[in-house]
Amino acid sequence: MKYISTRGGGSPCTAAEAIKAGLAPDGGLFVPEATPELGGNMPEELAPLGYQERAARILTPFLTDYTAAEIKASVLAAYGGGKFDHAAVAPLQTFGDGFSVLELWHGPTSAFKDMALQLLPHLLSQALAKTREAREVVILVATSGDTGKAALEGFRDVKQTRIVVFFPDEGVSEVQRLQMVTQEGGNVAVVAVNGNFDDAQTGVKSIFNDPGFSAELGERGFLLSSANSINWGRLVPQIVYYYSAYADLVKGGRIRSGQEVNFVVPTGNFGNILAGYYAKQMGLPVGRLICAANKNNVLTDFLRTGVYDRRREFFKTMSPSMDILISSNLERLLYYATGGDTAQVSAWMSELNASGAYRVAGTPLARIQETFWSGWADESTTAKTIRAVYEHCRYLLDPHTAVAWSVAEEYRRETSDRTPLVVVSTASPFKFNHSVLAALSGPGATRGKGEFDILRELSAATGRTVPKALATLEHKPVRHRALTDKAAMADAVRDVLHIVKDN
Ligand SMILES: *Cc1c(COP(=O)(O)O)cnc(C)c1O
Numbered sequence: 001m002k003y004i005s006t007r008g009g010g011s012p013c014t015a016a017e018a019i020k021a022g023l024a025p026d027g028g029l030f031v032p033e034a035t036p037e038l039g040g041n042m043p044e045e046l047a048p049l050g051y052q053e054r055a056a057r058i059l060t061p062f063l064t065d066y067t068a069a070e071i072k073a074s075v076l077a078a079y080g081g082g083k084f085d086h087a088a089v090a091p092l093q094t095f096g097d098g099f100s101v102l103e104l105w106h107g108p109t110s111a112f113k114d115m116a117l118q119l120l121p122h123l124l125s126q127a128l129a130k131t132r133e134a135r136e137v138v139i140l141v142a143t144s145g146d147t148g149k150a151a152l153e154g155f156r157d158v159k160q161t162r163i164v165v166f167f168p169d170e171g172v173s174e175v176q177r178l179q180m181v182t183q184e185g186g187n188v189a190v191v192a193v194n195g196n197f198d199d200a201q202t203g204v205k206s207i208f209n210d211p212g213f214s215a216e217l218g219e220r221g222f223l224l225s226s227a228n229s230i231n232w233g234r235l236v237p238q239i240v241y242y243y244s245a246y247a248d249l250v251k252g253g254r255i256r257s258g259q260e261v262n263f264v265v266p267t268g269n270f271g272n273i274l275a276g277y278y279a280k281q282m283g284l285p286v287g288r289l290i291c292a293a294n295k296n297n298v299l300t301d302f303l304r305t306g307v308y309d310r311r312r313e314f315f316k317t318m319s320p321s322m323d324i325l326i327s328s329n330l331e332r333l334l335y336y337a338t339g340g341d342t343a344q345v346s347a348w349m350s351e352l353n354a355s356g357a358y359r360v361a362g363t364p365l366a367r368i369q370e371t372f373w374s375g376w377a378d379e380s381t382t383a384k385t386i387r388a389v390y391e392h393c394r395y396l397l398d399p400h401t402a403v404a405w406s407v408a409e410e411y412r413r414e415t416s417d418r419t420p421l422v423v424v425s426t427a428s429p430f431k432f433n434h435s436v437l438a439a440l441s442g443p444g445a446t447r448g449k450g451e452f453d454i455l456r457e458l459s460a461a462t463g464r465t466v467p468k469a470l471a472t473l474e475h476k477p478v479r480h481r482a483l484t485d486k487a488a489m490a491d492a493v494r495d496v497l498h499i500v501k502d503n
Helices: 015-021 042-046 051-059 068-079 113-117 120-130 146-155 174-181 197-208 211-219 232-251 271-281 298-305 330-337 342-355 362-371 379-393 399-414 429-441 451-462 468-475 486-502
Strands: 003-005 030-032 092-094 099-103 136-142 161-168 188-194 222-225 261-266 286-293 307-309 357-359 372-376 421-425 483-485
Touching: 003 015, 015 120, 015 232, 030 330, 042 051, 042 232, 051 068, 051 232, 068 120, 092 232, 099 232, 099 399, 113 120, 113 146, 113 232, 120 146, 120 161, 120 232, 136 146, 136 197, 136 486, 146 161, 146 174, 146 188, 161 174, 161 197, 161 486, 174 188, 174 451, 174 468, 188 197, 188 486, 197 486, 211 222, 232 261, 232 271, 261 271, 261 399, 271 286, 271 330, 286 298, 286 362, 286 399, 298 307, 298 372, 330 342, 330 362, 342 357, 362 372, 372 399, 379 399, 379 429, 399 421, 399 429, 429 451, 451 468, 483 486
Parallel strands: 099 421, 136 161, 136 222, 161 188, 188 483, 261 286, 261 421, 286 372
Antiparallel strands: 003 030, 092 099, 307 357
16 A cells, blocks of 8 residues: 555655655645555454454555554554553443444543554554664654643653653643653653743744754754654554444444444544544445534534635634644545545645635535534533533533534434434543533632642542543652743753763
8 A cells, every 4th residue: 555645746655654754745645545445344343353453454454564463563552551441442332312422532641642642653663664764763742732641652662762742831731731741751851831832833843844953863863753643643543443433333233234323523633533534435334424613613614615714713712622723634635525636635725825715616525515514512512511411421521522412412403314423532521620520510610629639529520530640640750840942942852862862
């Protein structure tokens, strides 16, 4: 299987090369030359298997330059060894009325980013060997919270890699900050930036765009890379759980094999839902993919009208991982909607860059709307949904998942479609403890309380245990105290590499 750019440049490359490069040389995203088809019996074949074996089955046709032994070793390292606190890795909870919830947050950082970031580092480290890369990869990440911690956990102590995470000093929640500054591992560094998330992100981008700095690192045996969600190595692991959820529905007798299922996905960068689109292309009986947005509803507007327009107010919401105005992975959907018209995709992306907007119409829009539906939820609806689902089902949703649940209900109200629905759940409610407790008990409920008091209170109110990795944060020693000005981030990288090299 070879990979090509959504913008038509460069020549086809292997999966290992695509994963090592991240972005295609012409600025486009890598897509497989053809999507493998797995046949109608695949869910039944998967049903008796554990998550690791399911993952190996789905990954294999995409990673044809990896050996079976390499794929097996990667999925074992990613999803085995007690890294996930649930034996099923991605368990499915079923409710009445054809509703299920796919829990993707049983990994070490309690958010769905673990599903991909536990696997990517192993695929990358094997890719380095395959491409005879002698240099050590230095992963730089700017994070507004979830990605940084998940990347740190994924890359910790992975061969031939180092990771440096920059977070805005005042811009993350206390739990998120503690998760990062207590990070263990011999190849990890965490640096607070004096500034906001944009400052941190701009700083990382300018490091990537500085050829002099890359050359300087290159001479010392380092190669800069990123782990963001446009990397094929982050997308492909996400296809697995769509198959896995379907297999569990068949196994549990909730659906007949072959029956269609709809998925409702809380969406930001369009990576998660796009993996569902790949599963559908591969032959999984997916009906509609329902894209759930928060008040930053640029995707809902796009999927309803064909107009993508980022020129709008940015809102900070209680579902911060969906506070995004440029959904990078949408470019891959445009590639498929145009039947692989790379010139058209490039033209739209240039328009987005130049003017902040583009319009899709005609056949491509019709193709998109045949599969995708979208709705969004505002803050008060999200909070009401958390409370209502807890009251009626005794099930606690985090704010991102509550957005999806609310859009699932809207979809049922507005269409006559009664196809079984899987709500994709992307974070543990304990990770967003403030918003969840305030939604359950009113805004006064969190006032003056510490993080760990709130966690204990949520646990008592719901009878669920706090994920161990969050509960133990309270007593973990702080290991990372570096703080940098936004103008000095390159120096911070120099410091980190020097210190690590002397060890
Ligand atoms: C990243 C994230 C999302 C958005 O996923 P995309 O793949 O960017 O669409 C949703 N919820 C949570 C909790 C996340 O961390």
